[in-house]
Every structure is written in structure tokens, then in C-alpha cells.
Amino acid sequence: MVADAACLQQSQQQIDALQPLLAAQRAAYRASPMPSADQRRAWLKALRQVILDEKQTLAEAVSSDFGNRARSETLLAEIMPSLHGIDYAGKRLGKWMKPSRRRVGLAFQPASARVLYQPLGVVGIIVPWNYPLYLAFGPLIGALAAGNRVMIKMSESTPATSQLVKDLLARIFPDDLVAVVLGEAEVGQAFSRLPFDHLLFTGATRIGKEVMHAAADNLVPVTLELGGKSPAIVSADVPLADAAERIAFGKTLNAGQTCVAPDYVLVPQDRVEGFVAAYRAAVQRFYPRLEGNPDYTAIINERQLSRLRGYIADAEGKGAQLIPLFPADQGRRLAHSLVLNVADEMKLMQEEIFGPLLPVVPYRRLDDALAYVNDRPRPLALYYFGYDKGEQRRVLHETHSGGVCLNDTLLHVAQDDMPFGGIGASGMGHYHGHEGFLTFSKAKGVLIKSRFNAARLIYPPYGTAIQRLIQQLFIR
Known part of the structure; x- marks a missing residue:
């Protein structure tokens, strides 16, 4: 007391x-x-x-x-x-x-x-x-x-x-x-x-x-x-190793405690298994071990750690499949995990995750992925992985987000010659x-007049002269 x-x-x-x-x-x-x-x-x-x-x-x-x-x-x-x-x-x-x-x-x-x-x-x-x-x-x-x-x-x-x-x-x-x-x-x-x-x-x-x-x-x-829930979209033909490595960098930096970190990833349904394998390989290449690894960032405090563990328990209780990429947590160093079979009612699909958990959402066509993004609040960042110019253009024109990276994550924030900011729920x-x-x-707009005052022509009292002037200057 x-x-x-x-x-x-x-x-x-x-x-x-x-x-x-x-x-x-x-x-x-x-x-x-x-x-x-x-x-x-x-x-x-x-x-x-x-x-x-x-x-x-x-x-x-x-x-x-x-x-x-x-x-x-x-x-x-x-x-x-x-x-x-x-x-x-x-x-x-x-x-x-x-x-x-x-x-x-x-x-x-x-x-x-x-x-x-x-x-x-x-x-x-x-x-x-x-x-x-x-x-x-x-x-x-x-x-x-x-x-x-x-x-x-x-x-x-x-x-x-x-x-x-x-x-x-x-x-x-x-x-x-x-x-x-x-x-x-x-x-x-x-x-x-x-x-x-x-x-x-x-x-x-x-x-x-x-x-x-x-x-x-x-x-x-x-x-x-x-912030908000920033999506990453993996196209049907991008090399999975490329996309997975770059998404993994954006998600593992600061243990995912980044406002523009990929919050979930949309993957073609026939490529989910391949993406999981490529993503696992990328993360484990970055961090060969969790225990004692000075490169692996901890969760900031116990309150945030408890929140993230609550998301995991809630998701697993509602049918999600957790794929930990390390054997166990080490104190506040939460093991990086992929999450499959997610649903909208899960807390980690409703709130910004802000931690090392990455839900994988399958989709059939690009139309479906874009609709999924557009049905949700506008995010601070959006990431698209694919080299087809037409699909890139569709993503840029048919979605709203604070900023976009094509074929990378996070790095648009570091460009000094570009504005940074959100839209809607993201700011x-x-x-x-x-x-x-x-x-x-x-x-501040500033109008500067000279000594000669042509504006006197429009001062009252009004008469026929002002009507002629209006006719000449303003009415087309």
C-alpha cells in the first residue's frame, strides 16, 4: 500500500x-x-x-x-x-x-x-x-x-x-x-x-x-x-523459398512485435504444405536454436507473453493446428509457430498478433484473396509475392492499405522519400x-497586393459597371 x-x-x-x-x-x-x-x-x-x-x-x-x-x-x-x-x-x-x-x-x-x-x-x-x-x-x-x-x-x-x-x-x-x-x-x-x-x-x-x-x-x-492485421499474399507461381524467406524476416524481426509485421499469410491451397516447409527452413536457418540465442528477441513483458499464450490456447481450443518451429519456449522467448486451420472467431484472427505466431490462410483464386483482405479493416501494410505485373497491378488497385511492399516485407518503412501512415483502422x-x-x-497561403488596387472596381455601391465586369470576367 x-x-x-x-x-x-x-x-x-x-x-x-x-x-x-x-x-x-x-x-x-x-x-x-x-x-x-x-x-x-x-x-x-x-x-x-x-x-x-x-x-x-x-x-x-x-x-x-x-x-x-x-x-x-x-x-x-x-x-x-x-x-x-x-x-x-x-x-x-x-x-x-x-x-x-x-x-x-x-x-x-x-x-x-x-x-x-x-x-x-x-x-x-x-x-x-x-x-x-x-x-x-x-x-x-x-x-x-x-x-x-x-x-x-x-x-x-x-x-x-x-x-x-x-x-x-x-x-x-x-x-x-x-x-x-x-x-x-x-x-x-x-x-x-x-x-x-x-x-x-x-x-x-x-x-x-x-x-x-x-x-x-x-x-x-x-x-x-x-497497425492492424497486415496480410501477406503468396501468388500461385512465386518460388516458395523466396516468399517464405522474406516473410520470415518480416515476422521474426523483433519477434513479430512490429506494427507492419506480416500478421497472417494467404497461400494458394495447393501450396500450403510447401509453404510450411519453406517457412520452417527459413526460420531455422535464421535461428538454428532458441535456447541462449542472442539473436532471438524476447517478448517485452509477462503481460504480453500471457496475451500471446492466450491466443494460442484459444486457437487450439477452436480447432487450429499449431506448428511450433522450436521444441519449447525459453522464458519470454516464445517459440515461433505457424498456425493452420484458423477461423474468424479465433482471437488471433480478430486482434493484431504482435508476436511470433503466423496464421496461414488458404485461398483458391487471387479474387478470393483480395476479397478476404477487403472484407476486413484496412491494414497498415500489405505484402504481395509474385512477379506477374498484371497481378501486382490488381493488388495495388483493388486493395487499400497504409503502404505496400511487392516481393518483400517491412522495408518500405525505411524509405525516407516515401510517406508512412495508415488508413482507416490502421491510422x-x-x-x-x-x-x-x-x-x-x-x-499558410499568402496573397500579396501592390500599391495599385484594381479591386476597387468591385467595391460598392454596385451598378451597371460591376454587372458588365462580372459578365466579362466570371461568366463563360
Whole structure:
């Protein structure tokens, strides 16, 4: 009881500090409402240097929080794309900031028009636990490139990483520029209710609805990156070894705890047996053993592990066939498994799996596979494996998803020159690269008139002259 009271008191103190922190950032923004390109590049350069200098320490903190995550996974999936994102933005920042010229109609001449890209002000970022570095640094890069002040709420499920990120960013940024907020779920709820100028949330669809509701009370615009059940479709003629290996990479990275991981795979019914064999071979090539394997990532905590085991028990109780690819679990290292004979009423076919379980759904024709996808909420990612251009075109044109990889998984997220974002149940809005800059900027339309005022011709009192002018200029 004493510990609970202390936790409640600490949470209340963290909540009480939010409004003053927001006020300090607003005041700092008002004092410097349009930072120069050089200033923004300096911010990005400082961020790049601290990430580069502390990459091993960051990877160790993430592994500590997970109970094991391969250092190489963190370097490849979090550190490297963060550094690339900074480099991409820094090189193009001047072009992005330059006002764009727009056309002025003949009836409004003489005048000129342009669009000015102005920082929004203070941006809030809510970070999930599965990629606590990249999903903090990625939005931060876009917000700083656009000239904003930023408050970041780190996940309570990654305490070592969250504290380290807070310490490192405090080393290079004052709190009125970038501030990291720690705390339990109630702190996150209070954070989502703050009147930011924009709020970006990455996480579960259920929580995303709550965040959007909280933001709506202050009319705060939101970007939601929510995930969902991302399908992989295996065509009738793609080499199974190719498809299985690439799907296995996307599903085993971070033990499937990835918002764009393949959630289930649609396989032609006469190729299911071959796919199972090819997939088993690929996974066991990646991970020759489970016990003591430093490359095999653990499930983040006991609560998530219990959830996944619940999915397994529910599916097997309803007739599914589990095919474990390893003899047994090792603590929180859950054995990767395929699941056959799945049905819609099973929990793992209703909820995003977010773990190393891959349901295999047979289909007869491509029409059936596309209908299966389209009958369900729109996913964050869709993967198609097949080299026929006509079938690729059908998949692109006849389905909706946040993004697509043809003949690969996950890698579209790392392309800095493409927007990243969901649609429908998988989210709204985009960021990464130029789209990130635009998301965190106000595209302000500006009309500039000269000393000569031709508009006086349309001022009242109205008479026959204005009627003739309207006839000449507006009516065709």
C-alpha cells in the first residue's frame, strides 16, 4: 500500500509538471517563431551526434527492457533509419522551407501568391514500447525540421530506454525545445489531453481511439499510426523459398512485435504444405536454436507473453493446428509457430498478433484473396509475392492499405522519400521525409497586393459597371 501511494504521488507530480512544461515551450516558440534553416540543421546535427555516440548504450538499454533483443536488430531497425532520416532532412531542409509560388487569377491582378511553411508550435509525440528509439526519433526529426518545440511521452514498458532517451536529449536540448516525459499510463492519458498544436501517437488501435477522443476536446490535429492485421499474399507461381524467406524476416524481426509485421499469410491451397516447409527452413536457418540465442528477441513483458499464450490456447481450443518451429519456449522467448486451420472467431484472427505466431490462410483464386483482405479493416501494410505485373497491378488497385511492399516485407518503412501512415483502422496522416515536414508545418497561403488596387472596381455601391465586369470576367 505504501508503494502504491508513492507511485500515485509520483504520477500526480509528473502530471502537475505537464502544463508548466507546455507553457515554457509555448513561450520559447513565441520568442523564436520561425527558426532559420541553419538553426534547424544544428538541432538535427546535435541529435545525430548523440545517437551515433551512444548507439551501443541505447542498444543495451533496449535489450535490457526486452529481456533480450539482438544488438544488431536495434542498430538496423532503430539507429540506422534514425540517422538516415536526419541526413535526408538536413540535405533538403532549405528546399522544403522555401515558400512555393502559386498562380493568381487574372481577375485579381496585380498580385502575387505563395505558400509559407510555418512551424505549428508545440508538437506532442507518444512513443510505444516496441521500437522506442525509432518511434521517438523519427517523429522528432520531422518536428524539428519543421521548426517546432517538442514534448515526448516515452513508454512505461521500456523504463531503461525511456530514462536514457530523456537523459541524452536533455544533454543536447533545453526543456523548452525538446522535453521527455516519463510515467505510467495515467501520465500518458494526461499528456494526450494537453492542447498541443499537433499530436502524433503510435500504438494500438484501441488506445488510438482514446487519444483521438482526448485530443478532440482541444481540437488538436492528430497523426495516428495504429497497425492492424497486415496480410501477406503468396501468388500461385512465386518460388516458395523466396516468399517464405522474406516473410520470415518480416515476422521474426523483433519477434513479430512490429506494427507492419506480416500478421497472417494467404497461400494458394495447393501450396500450403510447401509453404510450411519453406517457412520452417527459413526460420531455422535464421535461428538454428532458441535456447541462449542472442539473436532471438524476447517478448517485452509477462503481460504480453500471457496475451500471446492466450491466443494460442484459444486457437487450439477452436480447432487450429499449431506448428511450433522450436521444441519449447525459453522464458519470454516464445517459440515461433505457424498456425493452420484458423477461423474468424479465433482471437488471433480478430486482434493484431504482435508476436511470433503466423496464421496461414488458404485461398483458391487471387479474387478470393483480395476479397478476404477487403472484407476486413484496412491494414497498415500489405505484402504481395509474385512477379506477374498484371497481378501486382490488381493488388495495388483493388486493395487499400497504409503502404505496400511487392516481393518483400517491412522495408518500405525505411524509405525516407516515401510517406508512412495508415488508413482507416490502421491510422491517419503521414510522416517521414518531406511528408513529416509538411505534417508538422502550417502551409499558410499568402496573397500579396501592390500599391495599385484594381479591386476597387468591385467595391460598392454596385451598378451597371460591376454587372458588365462580372459578365466579362466570371461568366463563360
